[in-house]
Amino acid sequence: MDKQHYLERLVLKLETHVPLPPAEREKLLQLPLTLKRLEANHDIVREGELTQQCCLVAEGLVCRYKIVGDGARQILSLHLPGDIPDIHSLLIERMDHCLGTLTPAVVGLIPHEAVRSLTRASYRVSEAFWRETLIEASIYREWMVGIGRRAAPSRIAHLLCEFITKMTAIGLSDGVICNLPLTQPEIADALGLSTVHMNKKLREIREARLVRIRVNRLTVLDWKGLCSLAEFDPDYLHLQPGAAKIKDD
Structure with missing residues (x-):
């Protein structure tokens, strides 16, 4: 190492x-x-x-x-x-x-x-x-707003938006595809949801063709749609301009 x-x-x-x-x-x-x-x-x-x-x-x-x-x-x-x-x-x-x-x-x-x-x-x-x-x-403040006020689909979408944005900023994603080594119970633990409810709402996001998740790999299919569902504005991450440019098809 x-x-x-x-x-x-x-x-x-x-x-x-x-x-x-x-x-x-x-x-x-x-x-x-x-x-x-x-x-x-x-x-x-x-x-x-x-x-x-x-x-x-x-x-x-x-x-x-x-x-x-x-x-x-x-x-x-x-x-x-x-x-x-x-x-x-x-x-x-x-x-x-x-x-x-x-x-x-x-x-x-x-x-x-x-x-x-x-x-x-x-x-x-x-x-x-x-x-x-x-x-x-x-970031804590944004998570607090999500857990306190956002519906489950918005919470899940927000976590996915944040994760791929941060991965892109450090060079571990191209802004479309990244590793997502989180189990559904772990996502539920981060969002204050039951695993059953998390599973159901994540399936809805996938069926809406906003993202694809297979074998711990996240692919964003509709970035604008995912951000809209999440109410995601990356300003709270305070990244340098151009640090995490997501492809916006």
Whole structure:
């Protein structure tokens, strides 16, 4: 596993939101990284644990989640290669939720002190990480609106729009086709739906020929129609212009 390659993914992800000067890119590429390969459904950090390192998603799909009293899971966010979903642990060291893998994954562990030293030395890198946390908050707000006010078909369509837009921004989709390594129960856990209801409404979206999903592969057949159903406006992702241009047939 090439550590440099995975740190380049971090730089790419940060630059989907803000350009970085060459000197700052180089500093990020010098971060110490310990790589770990994990199976699907493996906890990286559990709720209540104290952390001394940040987790870079190098490969695979990672999520934040909480378990409620009856054992049901609520997925709070999805994280793609290049994300550091626990960057907040630099300042809030005790986890108030779990961070785990949804697929087989490779994660890179970066000591807190190394990240702190870098952010103290470079205000541009510090601003880039700060921007990431603010954009995460923006995404949380959009998910909250979806779960609270959107009908199930709109929620599902919105998740699909967001997922392929983010995958396109980091070069893992052409804007039409992308891997979607989520099971229907996992999508239901992210959207606050029962699996049965999720299955029914996803089938309606497929029958309307908005998307095709086969063997964990998502193909968008009607982007305008999918966005209309989702009420999807990508502004809340705060991507750089041209970072995720979706083909609009």
